[in-house]
Amino acid sequence: MNSIAILKEFGFNAAEEQKSIYPFSPVYKIHNYIIKKTQYPIERARNLIRYTTYLKENGISIVTPVNINSSNPKQIDDACYVCYPYINGSNYRGTEKEIMQAGELLGRIHALSTFENTFHLSGYDVFDFYHHEVDRDMKKISDFVRSYQVNIPVQKLKDLLHKAVENQEKLKNASLQWVETPHDYKANNLVFQNKPVLIDPDNAKWIPRTFDLALALLLFHNEFSSAPNRTFTPKEWKLFLEGYFKHQTLTNAEITAWEETVLHVFLDEVMWLMAEVEEDWKRKEQRDLFVSVTEILFHIKDYPV
Incomplete structure (x- = not known):
């Protein structure tokens, strides 16, 4: 599925195809959000989110899905995608x-x-x-x-x-x-x-x-x-x-x-x-x-x- 259709499933309207910001898998940045492929099928994706939410609730600094008007993560054809907030900060420098x-x-x-x-x-x-x-x-x-x-x-x-x-x-x-x-x-x-x-x-x-x-x-x-x-x-x-x-x-x-x-x-x-x-x-x-x-x-x- 093309990026325009994937983004639309999460409520984002893109006028043209988006380039993945990661070369090995579809990862799209739109506004202050990241939409990326996650575990498949949807049951595994939901288990993943239950786990990461548990980590966050116990004080781990970790990204979890944003609240949107539809399901997140969601299965689209034969893949699952998730919408995360874009996290600002500095890149690792090896200090x-x-x-x-x-x-x-x-x-x-x-x-x-x-x-x-x-x-x-x-x-x-x-x-x-x-x-x-x-x-x-x-x-x-x-x-x-x-x-x-x-x-x-x-x-x-x-x-x-x-x-x-x-x-x-x-x-x-x-x-x-x-x-x-x-x-x-x-x-x-x-x-x-x-x-x-x-x-x-x-x-x-x-x-x-x-x-x-x-x-x-x-x-x-x-x-x-x-x-x-x-x-x-x-x-x-x-x-x-x-x-x-x-x-x-x-x-x-x-x-x-x-x-x-x-x-x-x-x-x-x-x-x-x-x-x-x-x-x-x-x-x-x-x-x-x-x-x-x-x-x-x-x-x-x-x-x-």
Whole structure:
């Protein structure tokens, strides 16, 4: 469906097609509102809003739908959309204060999780990778590395990802603590006022909390021009955890499985990103981030929990 029709469903009249402000999904800004795709079908979208409303009612700075004269969110054909207020503030710049504040917000969110997935968020279940998938994606990554002359030790990375495939069943059965969380916790999903406000909770899941933490370690700075073109330094990671651990204490099982967790999350969230989007490789800042994120795997002991 075109943007004019989508906006009209929410009561906005646009004279011409709107350009998405986000390259990977329809996100339209009109006046002081954001209209974007959310979870589908509508039952999942409503569960998401119940969850984010719960977080907001318990003091979390997070975007929730605006009150309009019709349903919000709503299903339109084979997709669901939601109308949020546009949140003003500053972009993340990677200061020590912002890093600690971001870690603390994630810790507070995890602390509010129920024990039984009360909001019926979709559960993480990606434990079915195969060695041939690693070979396929690493062939693409190898081609990019060679074409763009990037300093990534391809065979070393490939060996680690095959190890992740072998470890996934063990990790699936590990005694990890699961949480409700907005997931996709990255700098481009935060706006900073006095403290950070989470502006994109639409990937919310029921997931092991250390998986959520590992995603922040690997991709917190991904695809965001005001963030550094690299992952956290060990010092910055310590600051992030300092904020996070104000509200969380990991179990021995989670700590023991941490290195395998980071490797698995790379397999799930980073491998495809590096393999499928050549446009990323054309930009030096993203190539630099790819180098940095792979280096974390080779120096994971510098990033403990």
